[in-house]
Amino acid sequence: MSGVEVNHARALEGVPHGFLGRLGGVSTGVVAGLNVGTGSNDEPDVIAENRRRAVEAVLPSARLATVYQVHSADAVTIVSPFDEALRxxxxxxxTDRPGLALGVLTADCAPVLFADRAAGVVAAAHxxxxxxxxxxxxxxxxxxxxxxxxxxxxxxAVGPCxxxxxxxxxxxxxxxxxxxxPANERFFADGRPQHFQFDLExxxxxxxxxxxxxxIxxxxxxxxxxxxRFFSFRRATHRGEADYGRQISMIGLGG
Known part of the structure; x- marks a missing residue:
């Protein structure tokens, strides 16, 4: 879809996928753009339109499946989208089912998309x-x-974070x-006193x-x-903004 920025990974070539940002949506204000976060204060119909545009840009006519993200290590196997209240x-x-767009929402965290082409299995992780x-x-x-x-x-592939x-x-x-x-220390660079810069990616x-x-x-x-191009929770927090948007990353199987 015109206007929606879809970032692709060479590692996932041939598999419908995309790491989206904030470009191409209809939200306004501090969440202007392609905000897909139901946890934001954005209007539900606006979020729904943004989600529709996102799916059409990656896997047209697919059904979007998401979970209630809680910063856990839990992964679920799905065969159809969950009802919003039952996620x-x-x-x-x-999943190994065609026609589903597996989506994870982020606003600084790392979205990770996976595919085993031979087995016909894909995944998305927050x-x-x-x-x-x-x-x-x-x-x-x-x-x-x-x-x-x-x-x-x-x-x-690890997307925008x-x-x-x-x-x-x-x-x-x-x-x-x-x-x-102890080897994890390599992912930290010295910052100001008693602080470090962490390389999440x-x-x-x-x-x-x-x-x-x-x-990888x-x-x-x-x-x-x-x-x-992207929403950021930390940027919004540093600015004292009342809300922040969420972008979506998706992967699915065609057919």
């Missing part, structure tokens, strides 16, 4: 720092394997990762590689720094 609390979706360190990508891969995927065939230069964290945050694995890529994936791509797009 499970989880942070990843997996990896904020809590879900990433808890193993949401590992859970996603295991759920894909339960449907016949093989991790050595799974391709994964907050970059190291924009992601300041405190010493307690740093210690959580260092205590899990690199950490997620590391977890994917550690899980045995061989085809990182798009290297900073949601915080690219205001005209």
């Amino acid at each position: 499970p609390r989880a942070d990843a979706l997996v 990896a904020g720092w809590k879900g990433a360190i808890a193993g949401v990508t590992d859970s996603t891969i295991e759920a894909m394997e339960a449907l016949g995927a093989r991790r050595e065939r799974i391709a994964a 907050i970059a190291r230069a924009s992601y300041e964290v405190d010493s307690d945050f740093f210690r959580r990762f260092a205590e899990q694995d 690199a950490y997620v890529v590391h977890r994917l590689a550690l899980a045995g994936l061989r085809m 791509e990182a798009l290297g797009l900073d949601t915080y720094a690219n205001e005209n």
